[in-house]
Amino acid sequence: MGDHHHGPAQGISRWLFTTNHKDIGTMYLWFSFAMFLLGGFFAMVIRAELFQPGMQLVEPGFFNQMTTLHGLVMVFGAIMPSFVGLANWLIPMMIGAPDMALPRMNNWSFWILPPAFLMLASTLFMEGGAPAFGWTFYAPLSTTYAAPSVTFFIFAIHILGVSSIMGSINIIATVMNMRAPGMTYMKMPLFVWTWLITAFLLVAVMPVLAGAVTMMLMDIHFGTSFFSAAGGGDPVLFQHIFWFFGHPEVYIIILPAFGVVSQIIPAFSRKPLFGYASMVYATASIAFLSFIVWAHHMYTVGMPIAGELFFMYATMLIAVPTGVKVFNWISTMWRGALSFETPMLFCIGFLILFTLGGFTGLMLSIAPADFQYHDTYFVVAHFHYVMVAGAVFSMTAAVYYWLPKWCGRMYNEAMGKTHFWISFIGFNITFFPQHFVGLAGMPRRIPDYALQFADFNMMSSIGAFIYGASQLLFLYNVVATIVAGKPVSDEKVWDGAEGLEWTVPTPAPYHTFEEPPLVPKPAGTI
């Protein structure tokens, strides 16, 4: 059927009208990196203000706008689209499909993102300022007491949700229908598995988020009282709805990261992934559990004791499948032939720091102890260990790992390793002391703090500037690779890499697998 072998169109129309999964993946990746820098800039403003006690640079209200936009941009603009970009590039190549199942929708799901973020960022210049109620936007602070820009925020969230839902439907349709003959479910690379499960999570919870913001819209403009006790509603209802979305959301972020790590660790251990089947089952268990633990974000709202106990026990259970994953990765390394190129370094960084974040997660699950941890910097440290050292480190590993395949050029290894070490050290200087100030009693989302927290906050700010600056090195390395990297032409760029994407030429041609490939052997064997 597909008999026209053509390359990309010329000029801007290539990008505007493209239905090619590689082009769309590229756009997603660049867009998410731009958002990563924007969200990172907001973080730098936050850390600069917190460098010393006292108000120096910004006003408290603007500080809240910064924390809010930092969270929203990083979660919805940087991390989620980056993994969608990765899915676009890799899923068709990993399952032997010529493209995504729904290519036009694919174009649309990307192109509605930039206007949504433009609108969100434009709220900074509106009267009353940008949203200043935290990325969790609890009512009634985000309804009755919000600046008028909240309406634009609601619209932006709707668009992001539509984009995510379309992207996930596309991934589900692709994985279910377009696998090459012989590519059974239990032969799929783990990255495809984690994304398939993630896509189901997205389809399940993004409409819930849309419901939450729609109810806000009604409360603000149409006189309803979903979240106002004065009219018979309940502010806590908002939190239940938000976290019914929000908890699966954190697994939406981390499951594809698990998938990436499960591809890269075997490659640089030169040994198949240990416990492939148990990895699949653990991923599915985590996804299931993510739906029944949401109220652990709300231990202090005054739930009945039965609720507290249920959510505590269910949350603790997540440690089991997560532990299985960590044990499997380490067993994969055990007695392998390890080498430590940049992607592997980032994966090992992920493994160590994500596990630390998992431990603090377990501590936070203990409801009575959470009364002391809740909404302190201990929580901030915890979720940055899983979001940054988890999702962002694994995403960075992915870029270094697949970039040579994408552009046919090798990145500068010394610069890559330097990037890793500066990131790793900068990250820990930033976030490790936040455990201390949190336990010592510093609440999160405050623009100024008591004097006993001063030293650790200064340390944290210095670390943040280091970590932030290291990302510019990353940008430089990637651009330099694309423009003038050393050409590579081996199909298998890495000697230990396994999977169909390493059977196509390097750089990957515009169209791959127009003829379905032969799937030779089950995943997990060599």
Add this chain to the structure above:
Amino acid sequence: MGKRVSGLTLAFLSPLSVAQNQVNMSPGVTEIGADIFELHMLIMWICVVIGIAVFAVMFYSMYAHRKSKGHQAAQFHESTKVEVAWTVVPFLILIAMAVPATSTLLEVYDNDEAELDILITGYQWKWKYEYLDESGEPVAFFSNLATPQEEIYNTAHKGDNYLLEVDEPLVLPTNTKVRFLITANDVIHSWWVPEIAVKRDAIPGFINEAWTRVPEEGIYRGQCTELCGAYHGFMPVEVHAVSRPEFDAWMAAKRGAAAAESQLAMQTLAVDDLMDKGKAVYDSACLACHGAQGEGGIGNAIAGSAVVLGDLSSHMAVVAKGVSGTAMQAFGGQLSDVDMAAVLTYQRNAFGNNTGDVVQPGDVTGIKNG
């Protein structure tokens, strides 16, 4: 457990109860605080032990199984036995953690048989405390941040209790089971004092319960822990735990002051008195939004404001009833008639608003009664 706890806590209870560069949770002074601290340490040590074991294996592998040393990769990739083992063993460890966690939680939720009830209401950005079950003149007051703006904006040296000090602290009797009923007037706040291990969200329209029994006299400080708007970082909690006799004396003095205040409302006050009191009320209630010089900020400017320079009863209506849909609260329920008269007088004469109007408490009562 109680005795062991008090021994532990003595070491932590410095007069200021702040430790520079504290790295761990404080066990606090209450029994529950100590239980939570022990639970926290237990879980942390279990994690540390597991972490050391797991990372030791990983680092050994990174050292011994390097390709650069010529190590050949083995090809094993599954073992049902170890998979079952590392599913079951963590599960058993979790059960061991859940047992003490459950019993501590049940303790935290035991709100029965309180000897004193205190209603805590969160406002943007201050706390209101009302002592409920005492007969006689009701005792209720607001507790505002006492740290001066000059310290916050770095023009004055920051004191030891920077941002953790209030004008009127909550006073509790020691060795008394106190029940807190916690709610909010506007947005969600959260009332937290780490040293007594109480944190509960203050939710508008709903009342949450929490309790404490403070065994030792002392000053315990905390903060609002739920983002509640621009000045979320500036609404501290300060609790003074005092002996029962001292508490009773304090309560009597409070009642006396309340009675004197209602006497004052009957009188005609001097302009200077009204202006002095008005400035105090303005600084605690209005300044955060309207600025130290009435220049505005979150709220509109007071200096030259048409509302302030205009008709008195509409000026008072805005202050008393607030402006719906904005951050302007209804101060009618927060200010006494004397305070209201004083702050209206102050606003109409300060910041260049030289109207010359003097508002007396009687005028306020008059407008209220139509």
